[in-house]
Amino acid sequence: MTRLSSLTAGARRAPLLRASVKQIKHFSSSSRYCDYADTLPNLKIGAHTRVLFQGFTESLAWGTKIVGGVKPGVEGEHLRLPVFPSVKAAQDRAKPDASAIYVPGNQTAKAIEEAIEAEIPLVVAVAEHVPLHDILRLHSILKTQSKTRLVGANCPGIISAIGKCRIGFQPLPCFAPGNIGIVAKSGTLSYETVASTTRAGLGQSLCISMGGDLLAGTNFVDALKIFEEDPDTEGIMLVGEIGGTAEMDAAEWITDYYRRTANPKPIMALVGGRQAPPGRIMGHAGAWTAPGDPGPEEKYKALERAGAVMVNHPEKFGEGMKTLLSGRSSSLGSGKRGLHTMRRATPQSRRVSLQKTQARTLYIKQFQALDILKENVIFVNEGAQSASDLFLSLTIDRTALSPTLIASSSAGFELSSSVRIPFAYTTEQFSAQNPLIEAAAGRLQLPASAQEKLAELVQALWQIFKEKEAFVLEVxxxxxxxxxxxxxxxxxxxxxxxxxxxxxxxxxxxRNVAEEVPEEVEAEKGGIVYVKLEGEGSIGTLVNGAGLAMNTVDALSIHGGHCANFLDTGGKATSETVKSSFRIITSDSRVKAIFVNIFGGLTRCDMIAEGIIMAFRDLNMSVPVVVRLRGTNEESGQKMISESGLPLHAFDSFEDAAKKVISLAQGGQ
Structure with a gap:
C-alpha cells in the first residue's frame, strides 16, 4: 500500500513550536517513529471492517460487521453481540478495525482517548458540543502516535456504500453503491449531495464527513488523498463552508493534483455561507471566521481556479458529475477490485478586527475582558486606538490543530503585517527567549528590552486561554x-x-441576554439557531442543518430572493421545533413568505410534513409557506403538504421552490 505523504501546515504559517517530548502523553509504544499521517489508510473502510461500538444501540442493518460494544465495567451481551467492560478488553478479544463513539459530548474525549490507548485503527466520533479544549488536548496526543485515525467530532461519520459499512448515523435510503467519493463539513449538505448522485445513477464509493467543529480529526486533503488512490472512486465531490482554511488547503492540493496527473478524476465543489454576515457563528461550532481566515468568496474562487467545478446547490452535483465523467475515460469494468470490497490486507484574506461585533453567546464585553487581565496582573490603560498600537490574538489554528499566536501591527491582522505562530497545547511557560516570543517581537518591531513584557502578556493570555477555555483572546x-x-x-x-x-x-x-437580539435568545431556548439578517429580507427560512441552512440563504439570494434570517432547527424538524421556528420567523414583520427546506434523513419526510401541518394550524398562520422536502419518504411528505388544504406549497426541485417563494414574497401567487 502506498504510504501517503503528511500534510503541511501552509506556507504562511511559522513552524509549530513543540513542548518538551516528556510533557506529551504517548500511546503508540509499538513504533519508535510516530506520524499521525500514517493513519490515513485506516479511512478505507468496507466489507472487511470489523466495528466496535462505544455506546452503541444501533441495529445491525445494512451489513456493518459490528463485533460488539463497550459499557465501562460491564460484561455481557446486547443484540446478540458481546458487551466488553473496556475498549482494551474489546481490542484483545475482538480485534476491531474501527470504533464508533456515540456517547454525549462531555464523555466523547475520554472515549476517544481510551480508543487511542487501545490502538484502534479508526475512531469515529459523532457527538457535537465536545468542549474545544478537550479536543485540543486529544490532538496533542494524536500527533504523537501513528496507529489511530480520528473522524469527527460533530459529524455523521464515514460510510462505504460499496462495502456496506456504516460507521455513523447517515440516512441509508439515500445511499447507493457507485463511484463517487464525497467529503463534507455539513451533514445535511452531504446527504443532499449523496441523494443527488443516487438520483443521477452514479452512487457513492466512500463518503467521509469532516464535521463542523473547529478541529477536525480528518480534513479535506486527507480525504482527497484517499480518493486519489481509491480505484472505486471515479469522481470527487467536496462540500465546504465558512470558517478555517481547509478549503484553501484543498485548493492547493487540487492544483497540484491536476498538474501531476495525466487523466485526473473530476472534482466538483460547493462552499456554503457565501451570504453569511461577517463574524457571525452560523450553526456549526466551526462556522465562523477567525483573524487570518479567508472569506467564503475567496474559498470559492480558490477552488474554482484550482480546477474544481463549482455548484451553488447540491442538487446540481449529480447531473454535473455525469457530464464530467462522460468526458473522461472510465476504469469501470477494468477488472480492478476496489479497496472497499477487498479483504483487509496485513489569495488575500479577509480579516476580522477587534471592533467587529460577533454573536457568539460567550463573547464578553471589553471592560469584562480587561478586568480578567487585571486579575492576571497585566497593566491596563483603556484608551482610543493610535497609530503605534500593536495587536495580539491567541486563537486556534485549524490546520496545525493547535493554539496559535497572531502578532500584527494592524487591527485587521492583514497578511503583510502579521505573523501566525502555532504552538503545542502542552506548552507551559513563555520566556523572553522563547522562539515564539522572539518571532512575535520581531514582527511587531519591538526592542529586545520589550520581550520580557511581551512574554508576560502572552503568558497571561495563555493562562486565561487554558483555565477559562477560550477560543479567541485579542488584545x-x-x-x-x-x-x-x-x-x-x-x-x-x-x-x-x-x-x-x-x-x-x-x-x-x-453574559447579558437582555442586550442580545430577542428572537435569537428565544430560539436558543428551544435548541434552534436563529440569526436575524439585516436589510430588506422578505423571505423567512426554516432548515434542518447548519450547512443546508447557509446554502439555502446563498441559493435563494442567487435566484434574486432576499432572506430575513438564517434558521437551523438543529438537524431535526419535529412539530414542536417547527412551531417554535414559525413563531420566531413570523415575529419579523418583514417576512412575506416562508421557505421550509428540509432533508429527511433518519426522520421521515411524512413525519416532518405532519409536524409542519400541525404547527401551521396551531399558530393560525396566514403567511404563505413553500415546503421542499427531500429524503426518506419524500413523495409521501410532499403529497401530505399538497393535500392539506392549507396555503402550503410542496416542491421536489429546489429551483422550482425558490422561484415560488420569491414570487410569493414579492406579492405574486
Missing part, C-alpha cells in the same frame, strides 16, 4: 516608555464547555 496594546500596556480587548469563550460539561459557569454568568 490591543501599546509599548512606550519601557511599558507594555493593554488598551483594548475582546475575549470569546467556548460555550460547549458550559453547555455539555457544566464548566466555566463564572464566565457564562457574564
Amino acid at each position: 490591543r496594546a501599546n509599548y512606550a516608555s519601557e511599558t507594555l500596556e493593554v488598551r483594548g480587548a475582546r475575549f470569546g469563550f467556548d460555550d460547549a464547555a458550559f453547555r455539555s460539561s457544566g464548566r466555566q459557569e463564572d464566565v457564562h454568568k457574564l
Whole structure:
C-alpha cells in the first residue's frame, strides 16, 4: 500500500513550536517513529471492517460487521453481540478495525482517548458540543502516535456504500453503491449531495464527513488523498463552508493534483455561507471566521481556479458529475477490485478586527475582558486606538490543530503585517527567549528590552486561554516608555464547555441576554439557531442543518430572493421545533413568505410534513409557506403538504421552490 505523504501546515504559517517530548502523553509504544499521517489508510473502510461500538444501540442493518460494544465495567451481551467492560478488553478479544463513539459530548474525549490507548485503527466520533479544549488536548496526543485515525467530532461519520459499512448515523435510503467519493463539513449538505448522485445513477464509493467543529480529526486533503488512490472512486465531490482554511488547503492540493496527473478524476465543489454576515457563528461550532481566515468568496474562487467545478446547490452535483465523467475515460469494468470490497490486507484574506461585533453567546464585553487581565496582573490603560498600537490574538489554528499566536501591527491582522505562530497545547511557560516570543517581537518591531513584557502578556493570555477555555483572546496594546500596556480587548469563550460539561459557569454568568437580539435568545431556548439578517429580507427560512441552512440563504439570494434570517432547527424538524421556528420567523414583520427546506434523513419526510401541518394550524398562520422536502419518504411528505388544504406549497426541485417563494414574497401567487 502506498504510504501517503503528511500534510503541511501552509506556507504562511511559522513552524509549530513543540513542548518538551516528556510533557506529551504517548500511546503508540509499538513504533519508535510516530506520524499521525500514517493513519490515513485506516479511512478505507468496507466489507472487511470489523466495528466496535462505544455506546452503541444501533441495529445491525445494512451489513456493518459490528463485533460488539463497550459499557465501562460491564460484561455481557446486547443484540446478540458481546458487551466488553473496556475498549482494551474489546481490542484483545475482538480485534476491531474501527470504533464508533456515540456517547454525549462531555464523555466523547475520554472515549476517544481510551480508543487511542487501545490502538484502534479508526475512531469515529459523532457527538457535537465536545468542549474545544478537550479536543485540543486529544490532538496533542494524536500527533504523537501513528496507529489511530480520528473522524469527527460533530459529524455523521464515514460510510462505504460499496462495502456496506456504516460507521455513523447517515440516512441509508439515500445511499447507493457507485463511484463517487464525497467529503463534507455539513451533514445535511452531504446527504443532499449523496441523494443527488443516487438520483443521477452514479452512487457513492466512500463518503467521509469532516464535521463542523473547529478541529477536525480528518480534513479535506486527507480525504482527497484517499480518493486519489481509491480505484472505486471515479469522481470527487467536496462540500465546504465558512470558517478555517481547509478549503484553501484543498485548493492547493487540487492544483497540484491536476498538474501531476495525466487523466485526473473530476472534482466538483460547493462552499456554503457565501451570504453569511461577517463574524457571525452560523450553526456549526466551526462556522465562523477567525483573524487570518479567508472569506467564503475567496474559498470559492480558490477552488474554482484550482480546477474544481463549482455548484451553488447540491442538487446540481449529480447531473454535473455525469457530464464530467462522460468526458473522461472510465476504469469501470477494468477488472480492478476496489479497496472497499477487498479483504483487509496485513489569495488575500479577509480579516476580522477587534471592533467587529460577533454573536457568539460567550463573547464578553471589553471592560469584562480587561478586568480578567487585571486579575492576571497585566497593566491596563483603556484608551482610543493610535497609530503605534500593536495587536495580539491567541486563537486556534485549524490546520496545525493547535493554539496559535497572531502578532500584527494592524487591527485587521492583514497578511503583510502579521505573523501566525502555532504552538503545542502542552506548552507551559513563555520566556523572553522563547522562539515564539522572539518571532512575535520581531514582527511587531519591538526592542529586545520589550520581550520580557511581551512574554508576560502572552503568558497571561495563555493562562486565561487554558483555565477559562477560550477560543479567541485579542488584545490591543501599546509599548512606550519601557511599558507594555493593554488598551483594548475582546475575549470569546467556548460555550460547549458550559453547555455539555457544566464548566466555566463564572464566565457564562457574564453574559447579558437582555442586550442580545430577542428572537435569537428565544430560539436558543428551544435548541434552534436563529440569526436575524439585516436589510430588506422578505423571505423567512426554516432548515434542518447548519450547512443546508447557509446554502439555502446563498441559493435563494442567487435566484434574486432576499432572506430575513438564517434558521437551523438543529438537524431535526419535529412539530414542536417547527412551531417554535414559525413563531420566531413570523415575529419579523418583514417576512412575506416562508421557505421550509428540509432533508429527511433518519426522520421521515411524512413525519416532518405532519409536524409542519400541525404547527401551521396551531399558530393560525396566514403567511404563505413553500415546503421542499427531500429524503426518506419524500413523495409521501410532499403529497401530505399538497393535500392539506392549507396555503402550503410542496416542491421536489429546489429551483422550482425558490422561484415560488420569491414570487410569493414579492406579492405574486
